[in-house]
Amino acid sequence: MALHIIDRRLSGKNKSVGNRERFVRRYKQQIAQAVQRAVGKRDIRHIEQAETITIPRKDIREPLFRHGQGGVSDTVHPGNSEHVRGDRIARPQGGAGGGGGGSQASDSGEGEDDFTFTLSKEEFMELFFEDLALPRLLRTHIASTPQYRLRRAGYSHDGTPQNLALLRTMGGALGRRIALTKAPQRELKALQAQLDALLAQDDGTSESLAELQQRIAALQARIAKVAFLDPIDLRFRSRARVPEPSTRAVMFCLMDVSGSMDQSRKELAKRFFILLYLFLTRHYEKIDIVFIRHHTQAAEVGEDEFFHSQETGGTMVSSALVLLEQIIRARYPAGDWNIYVAQASDGDNFTDDNANCRNLLAEKILPLVRHYAYVQVVQEEQGLWREYTQLAPQFAHFALRKVAVAGDIYPVFRDLFRKEGVAV
């Protein structure tokens, strides 16, 4: 009997991906709502996880003509233990023994359960970020100010003198000289030997002697004509320009840790930062995060300290901005890095400092950064908020919002970074 055994294990799994996508697309609205609910509830550190999505089963039923309950039916069942013909049995609830028979009910999934399935981590995040895109990123892509990097690409015949590859050139020249002069040299040597022999015999007036000398002179002239260095020997180091999209981003997290920022406000700020971080991870290969916290003085700290240490005292927001600018200038030149700043504060600042902050932002910081987002974690308008509000119309990449409860963060986030041209 002919037999083929085929190992299919390596070929195409995920055949159902297309169907799965269609399902997710069809129920996108319900799924997106479920995702939003999940984001609201989820501990932010575990944001990137799969999520169980539940859709009411009635929404996804495929209708078919079937028999309903009722009418007359005769069914056969196994395992009779006590009945004889003519027995009357109370109708069981749920219709298992009667009606259309138990199997029909279970086949068609008549139960009003919800349809539950698991959205993979990737799908979850995809939906989460669905119509978000980095502000002005699109523009960057299209206008494409791609950075070029010169990369070595071997040697070429022409180039500028400072790129002359000396060793290559001289090596080539040597080879060329040897190739062109070896044969005449050998001939010359032979003739010279003949000449020496003739000179030893006679006085140097014979015809053959003169002829020999002539030939020697011709050969010598020919050898002398071979140039020491010829233009065709020249070799230049060649460099190719390779476009290099900037894939590095740095994200600055600025947070007020003065006494007025209590733990719940910090939590709000933290969610904001982490959402921004997650968002950036989707667009950049490498992301640095710099945490700057401040009260009256600013300091660069580690993540743990940033979120968990307690400080007291007044607030000088400008101190953080000064430090921010210093760090940018020192470590993250704006030409090489995409700079994002997220600032969270309760807006409670020394009154004198507010104008100072505005100037710092307008003159020094905003020109350098790609986006600057400010959230104020209390509702009332403080001095800083008023100053910042004046900035917003001038700088398209500066945005500010107020956040009061954890549930607000996600909408704020969408709002801050919504796709250009997409209505929210």
Place this chain on the structure above:
Amino acid sequence: MNLSQYPVLAPRAGGQAWRPSWAAERQQGAVPLAPRPAGQRPAQPLPDPSDWTFELIERYHAAIAATAARFGLDTYPNQLEVISAEQMMDAYSSGGMPVGYRHWSYGKDFLATERRYRRGHMGLAYEIVINSNPCISYLMEENSTAMQALVIAHAAYGHNSFFKNNYLFGMWTDAGSIIDYLVYARDFVAQCEERHGVENVEQWLDSCHALSNLGVDRYRRPSKKNLARERAEREQREAYAQQQVNELWRTLPTRPGKDNAAQESERFPREPEENLLYFVEKNAPLMEPWQREIVRIVRKIAQYFYPQRQTQVMNEGWATFWHYTLLNTMYDEGWLTDGVMIEWLSSHTNVIHQPPAGHRAYSGINPYALGFAMYRDIQRICQEPTEEDRRWFPDIAGTPWLPALHHAMQNFKDESFVGQYLSPQLMRDMRLFAIHDDTRQSELVVSAIHNDEGYRTLRQTLSQQYDLGAREPNIQVWNVNLRGDRGLTLRHTRHQGRPLNDDVQEVLRHAARLWGFGVQLESVNADGEAPVVLHSVPPPPP
């Protein structure tokens, strides 16, 4: 062991080509009167490490094939494919088909399967077998050696021989061309999505799926066409159908002198049409050609699945009977170790477990259990008939069992198989009883049990239970209002007073989308009298 996924169609390359070879195969594979003699007893049984290897599968397969040949099992060539659990889930959610067009409902099935599997609520089937030529059986890589042996015996010999020899499969399916047709369907649907938009195609498919149960010719045999002809005829068909449709809706004034009154009272179609998708495909006036073709695709695929819905008990029973018989024979002849035996018997026992009615796990009659028991019973009747068997089965009692068994497999479907072969002995063994449920009464009545008065009633009732005609509502195309709003009337004939389920309105809306005008459903009693309009839906928005 849910081995129930096996798409369709029996092999036949062209209209003519199969005939001579088929006849030849029949001769060569004629069923022997008794099992042919065993070959030489092996020096030692086949090794049974829990991890299988390709070499081991081949050795087991060779032994099983040799044993199966001795029993005269006639099969398509086998192709065993080893797949992973993920691939098994893919196969599950496409109805076991290796290819298929894209639709969200398959995605839904996949998600449901995946979730249940991951949470441990269900085991996957050990295998899936596809009715194609060569017959493709999927073996899961997670199976142990013993399980692979079980699967090979069950699928590659049991199901395979059933596909090849049962008359329904031979009549309705074409194993040689199913894969080609599915590929064609997938590509066509993909093209439509490109041209007409994913959403439009999806809606259209939704509507077709809703009516796919009514897209089956129950009695007529479909014409057989190969893929090339199918494709070549499509364009012709599109053009012609459009023409026909226009003819049907002609708005020219009727010539005077014709008997208009008689025309008006005439129904269209004259005879009720059971195949709603067919009717719509041929007659809906507003349908685009691509829409017609999609209706046709859904209809064809539904038709391909039709025979297996009618032979579940027989098919599973046959496969189970043969894995049981083959592996036991091999054990007796020294091929299998005790370990292998224990392992597959444990699975086998689970598969044919039949919880009694009223038990927590009871959900109707287990087709594996019933089918297996019936084939075993036929074997018993042939080999050791009792007086009772001689009275009930004079044809087969005491005759050679192999031909009797093959005859039973080849020439019946579930309904007639039960009607013919369910013996009093088996009814007693399974302690069957029939329940009469009339919703007008407050109590159920036991109408028959396994005793002398009850045997015939039981057998008839169970046989009807497997009659697809009774299991699904009987709905036919009754009339089209040709002179008025072009509304389509469907007629539901109530079977034993059973009403329709709550989906009716929704399904009718789908029907209206296909038809392009309003659709109403009327219901008549079993005698076809007293029509009552149940639902009516307006024309779909343009």
